[in-house]
Each structure stands twice: as structure tokens, then as C-alpha cells.
Amino acid sequence: MxxxxxxxxxxxxxxxxxxxxxxxxxxxxxxxxxxxxxxxxxxxxxxxxxxxxxxxxxxxxxxxxxxxxxxxxxxxxxxxxxxxxxxxxxxxxxxxxxxxxxxxxxxxxxxxxxxxxxxxxxxxxxxxxxxxxxxxxxxxxxxxxxxxxxxxxxxxxxxxxxxxxxxxxxxxxxxxxxxxxxxxxxxxxxxxxxxxxxxxxxxxxxxxxxxxxxxxxxxxxxxxxxxxxxxxxxxxxxxxxxxxxxxxxxKKAERFIKRRNEIAGIYYNELKDFSKFKIVKPYEDDDTVNAFHLYPVLLENSRERKRFFDYMRENNVWVQVHYIPVHLMPYYRDNFGFKEGDFPKAENFYEREVSVPMYPFLSDSELEYVIGLMKKFYSYSQST
Ligand SMILES: Cc1ncc(COP(=O)(O)O)c(C=O)c1O
Missing domain, CATH: 3.40.640.10 (Type I PLP-dependent aspartate aminotransferase-like (Major domain))
Structure with missing residues (x-):
């Protein structure tokens, strides 16, 4: 695969x-x-x-x-x-x-x-x-x-x-x-x-x-x-x-954004009852549109995030983390004196975030596979 x-x-x-x-x-x-x-x-x-x-x-x-x-x-x-x-x-x-x-x-x-x-x-x-x-x-x-x-x-x-x-x-x-x-x-x-x-x-x-x-x-x-x-x-x-x-x-941009929102809607509907994942709901009114470059999912804590990240990658889903907070980059720490604890909400977000697949030609069956894995991970982590 x-x-x-x-x-x-x-x-x-x-x-x-x-x-x-x-x-x-x-x-x-x-x-x-x-x-x-x-x-x-x-x-x-x-x-x-x-x-x-x-x-x-x-x-x-x-x-x-x-x-x-x-x-x-x-x-x-x-x-x-x-x-x-x-x-x-x-x-x-x-x-x-x-x-x-x-x-x-x-x-x-x-x-x-x-x-x-x-x-x-x-x-x-x-x-x-x-x-x-x-x-x-x-x-x-x-x-x-x-x-x-x-x-x-x-x-x-x-x-x-x-x-x-x-x-x-x-x-x-x-x-x-x-x-x-x-x-x-x-x-x-x-x-x-x-x-x-x-x-x-x-x-x-x-x-x-x-x-x-x-x-x-x-x-x-x-x-x-x-x-x-x-x-x-x-x-x-x-x-x-x-x-x-x-x-x-x-010329294809509008079609791409529509499909990104469709995918976000499917993630949301399929996963909204799985309380261990904090997920993003697409806007319902047509005047406000999330362009969904990413679909960020928040886990309960950094330990769960690591387990989820590893589980998805082991199963061929190349998830990623967006982003390591800029102030924690060595260059910013060393040159401007930033340190852990400076921006607690950003740091908490970073510790819990994983971006799952989101792109216009992600097929329905691939999406089903990804969501299936997420549900499996969920039941597995409930029982351990
Ligand atoms: C938020 C943000 N700003 C700026 C950039 C820089 O864009 P580029 O990669 O085209 O140089 C990126 C690229 O990923 C980005 O995500």
C-alpha cells in the first residue's frame, strides 16, 4: 500500500x-x-x-x-x-x-x-x-x-x-x-x-x-x-x-477548497463523538470558509500524541506535527532569550497536535482507511 x-x-x-x-x-x-x-x-x-x-x-x-x-x-x-x-x-x-x-x-x-x-x-x-x-x-x-x-x-x-x-x-x-x-x-x-x-x-x-x-x-x-x-x-x-x-x-482552486471542506466535514462527522480527539468543525455559513490547508487533531497529552503519531506512521499514514513553536527553536532561545513556559497555550497545542491527511485528491477509500485507523487507535487507547 x-x-x-x-x-x-x-x-x-x-x-x-x-x-x-x-x-x-x-x-x-x-x-x-x-x-x-x-x-x-x-x-x-x-x-x-x-x-x-x-x-x-x-x-x-x-x-x-x-x-x-x-x-x-x-x-x-x-x-x-x-x-x-x-x-x-x-x-x-x-x-x-x-x-x-x-x-x-x-x-x-x-x-x-x-x-x-x-x-x-x-x-x-x-x-x-x-x-x-x-x-x-x-x-x-x-x-x-x-x-x-x-x-x-x-x-x-x-x-x-x-x-x-x-x-x-x-x-x-x-x-x-x-x-x-x-x-x-x-x-x-x-x-x-x-x-x-x-x-x-x-x-x-x-x-x-x-x-x-x-x-x-x-x-x-x-x-x-x-x-x-x-x-x-x-x-x-x-x-x-x-x-x-x-x-x-x-483555475482549479475553488474545486480544491470545496473538496478540502468536504474531507473536513467527513473527519468531523465521523470523529466528533470520539472525545479523545479534539477536531475542527468546518464553518456552516457560506460567508466564512476555512481553507483547510491542514486538518489538525489534538490528543489528550504529549504521551498520547506520540503514540498516535507512531501508530499512524506504522500503518503508512505519514502524519506530521505543525508546529514546533518558533520561540522554542534554538536560534530564538539563544538570540532572544525565549524559553519553555513563555507561551503556555502554544506549547500545549504543540504537545498535542498531529496533522492528518488533507488534500483534494485524497480518495474516499483512503479517507475511510485513515478514519478507520483513528477509530482503532481510539478503542485501543481506551482499553489500555
Ligand atoms: C505559515 C507559513 N508562512 C510562511 C511560509 C513560507 O512559505 P514558503 O515555503 O513558500 O517559503 C510557510 C511555508 O510552509 C508557512 O507555512
Whole structure:
């Protein structure tokens, strides 16, 4: 039997044929597919600007860069995320401030953000964990009044909605990742979505060495070969090959999210009476959508979590744990003095969490197998 992973990509013949067409075209990079994918993303998310990057981390680096954050400033984010959400702030020399999570949503606690904001806070980066859209309502106005830049790390949340609004609502920039375990993929890739023209222009420079060829922006020349490096940037460009795949994948996004919610509904209905598992219920109203990048299951304690993890892996289900809290990473402990006990809810979540398979083409029989194993584990642990 093949291993069933916690997440994986879906590539069909249309995707392959679009990539092959681009491989046979004049441009493998810096060609027309980048603009085409950016336009398609603006249409899908209903925002003015999209700037694609070589990966989501580079995109986040761009977002922190254009926020103007610098050494001596602080940014606030959650410990329950992939390290990149915070690392991108460190690239700018800024200091990380974590807030504990809300035990119901597993997202950063909005009240704690408001308590931790200080004169030094320049950026707040909530993460919509697992695809459950963070609720910006409480923090948006107080943070904007203070001139704080809000970056939504929506790496997990393409297609998520709250009260009818998508991931670009009530933030200055939203980031989506196109890593293969995410909703749609370009192999590696990421995007910043924004309505702010100044950020858009700076992000485009930042992505490509800080260099512009735009005649209207040039300061010292206008010859046909002339270009200027106006800021210090990076080579964070995505290729046309990747964008061809992204354009084709985006057409399937809604279908993927619907199927993810269907799978979440089946997990929920099958397991809701098994009280040893704390599981996530899909939203029932159509205006609020969990994009279900992950399906996190909480066990009773760390011992049970380890047993469940081992049991599933022994039976060919490649479960994973999301996440080891960022503040407990040696780099963060050693450089910023974080320690165990700093964020008890996040740490408790980490000790109990296992992500079970969640991806659009997980078949009904595979899902049945996974749920069957979970029920077997449950009865086994009841009797021992
Ligand atoms: C919450 C979160 N933020 C940022 C990233 C970074 O994205 P990428 O892997 O595309 O660099 C990830 C990737 O897993 C993520 O899960």
C-alpha cells in the first residue's frame, strides 16, 4: 500500500501541457507569464496589485522590507507557525515579539496583540493557521491608528473567507505560498497581494536587485540599454515555467477548497463523538470558509500524541506535527532569550497536535482507511 501523506500536490494533464508550452516558448523567465499570473491572482483575490516571488519566504521578506521596519523596531507574530513568518522580520534586523494563541482558533490571540503593542511595534503579522481565517476586526483600527503595518501571513489560507471577505481584507499586504503542500502550487513560489501602490512599486524593485528599466523612473539616463539600481534588492524572481503552472492551477482552486471542506466535514462527522480527539468543525455559513490547508487533531497529552503519531506512521499514514513553536527553536532561545513556559497555550497545542491527511485528491477509500485507523487507535487507547 502507498503511503498516504498529510498533504500533497495535484497535477493534471492541463498543468503539464501549459508548462510544456512555456518550455517551448521564448521566455523561461522574465517573460509574459509573470504578468499574466499576477493579473489572474488580482482577479481571484479582488485586489489591485500582486507581486510574485520565488517562494513565500522571499515574499514575506519583501513585505517586511517595504513596511520600513528596521533594527531596534519590533514585530508581533504567533509562535504556532512555520519559522519563516518570524524569520523574515529578523532579516530586517527587527526584534520578534510573540503572543500566545487562542485555544479555539489556534490563531494568535487578538487581545494579546493589543496588550503587547508598544512604541517600538512597526509590524503585526497574524497567520491564518491551517487555513482558518484570522479575524482582523478587533485589531485593525487600533493598529492602523498607530501607523502599524499589518501583514497577513495567509500561506495556508488561499480561498479562506470571513464574513464574505477574503484574505486581503483588513490588512496592508497578504502573502500566499505556492509550495506543493499548499492549495495550488508552482513548485516553489509565493505572492504579496496589496491595494497600496507604493508597496507594489517597492516590492517589484526589491524582487529584482532594486533595478528598474522604467523610463519614467530613471534618474541619470535614458539610453535604450540603460537601467538603474535604485535600492538594494535581491534576485527573488519566479520563472515563467512556474507561472504557467500557477495559472493552470489557479483555475482549479475553488474545486480544491470545496473538496478540502468536504474531507473536513467527513473527519468531523465521523470523529466528533470520539472525545479523545479534539477536531475542527468546518464553518456552516457560506460567508466564512476555512481553507483547510491542514486538518489538525489534538490528543489528550504529549504521551498520547506520540503514540498516535507512531501508530499512524506504522500503518503508512505519514502524519506530521505543525508546529514546533518558533520561540522554542534554538536560534530564538539563544538570540532572544525565549524559553519553555513563555507561551503556555502554544506549547500545549504543540504537545498535542498531529496533522492528518488533507488534500483534494485524497480518495474516499483512503479517507475511510485513515478514519478507520483513528477509530482503532481510539478503542485501543481506551482499553489500555
Ligand atoms: C505559515 C507559513 N508562512 C510562511 C511560509 C513560507 O512559505 P514558503 O515555503 O513558500 O517559503 C510557510 C511555508 O510552509 C508557512 O507555512
Amino acid at each position: 502507498n503511503t498516504i501523506s498529510y498533504g500533497r500536490q495535484f497535477i493534471d494533464d492541463d498543468d503539464i501541457s501549459e508548462v510544456v508550452k512555456t518550455l517551448k516558448s521564448d521566455y523561461l523567465t522574465q517573460g509574459p507569464k509573470i504578468d499574466e499570473f499576477e493579473k489572474a491572482l488580482c482577479e481571484y483575490f479582488g485586489c489591485k496589485y500582486a507581486v510574485l516571488f520565488s517562494n513565500g519566504t522571499a515574499a514575506l521578506h519583501g513585505a517586511y522590507f517595504v513596511s520600513g521596519i528596521k533594527k531596534g523596531d519590533e514585530f508581533i507574530t504567533t509562535p504556532i507557525t512555520f519559522a519563516a513568518s518570524a524569520n523574515a522580520g529578523l532579516y530586517m534586523g527587527a526584534c520578534p515579539v510573540f503572543c500566545d494563541i487562542d485555544e479555539n482558533t489556534y490563531n494568535i490571540d487578538a487581545d494579546m496583540i493589543l496588550n503587547r503593542v508598544s512604541e517600538k511595534t512597526k509590524v503585526v503579522t497574524p497567520v491564518s493557521y491551517g487555513g482558518n481565517p484570522f479575524d482582523f476586526e478587533k485589531i485593525y483600527s487600533p493598529l492602523k491608528e498607530k501607523g502599524i503595518v499589518i501583514i497577513h501571513d495567509a500561506a495556508h489560507a488561499l480561498g479562506a473567507k470571513r464574513k464574505g471577505f477574503g484574505i486581503t481584507h483588513m490588512c496592508d499586504m497578504a502573502m500566499v505560498s505556492f509550495h506543493p503542500v499548499k492549495h495550488i502550487t508552482t513548485g516553489e513560489g509565493g505572492v504579496i497581494l496589496t491595494d497600496i501602490k507604493e508597496f507594489y512599486e517597492k516590492l517589484r524593485l526589491f524582487r529584482s536587485h532594486g533595478i528598474t528599466k522604467d523610463q519614467s523612473r530613471l534618474k541619470y539616463g535614458n539610453e535604450p540599454w540603460y537601467y538603474e539600481m535604485q535600492d538594494l534588492g535581491y534576485n527573488y524572481r519566479i520563472t515563467d515555467i512556474q507561472c504557467a503552472l500557477g495559472i493552470s492551477q489557479l
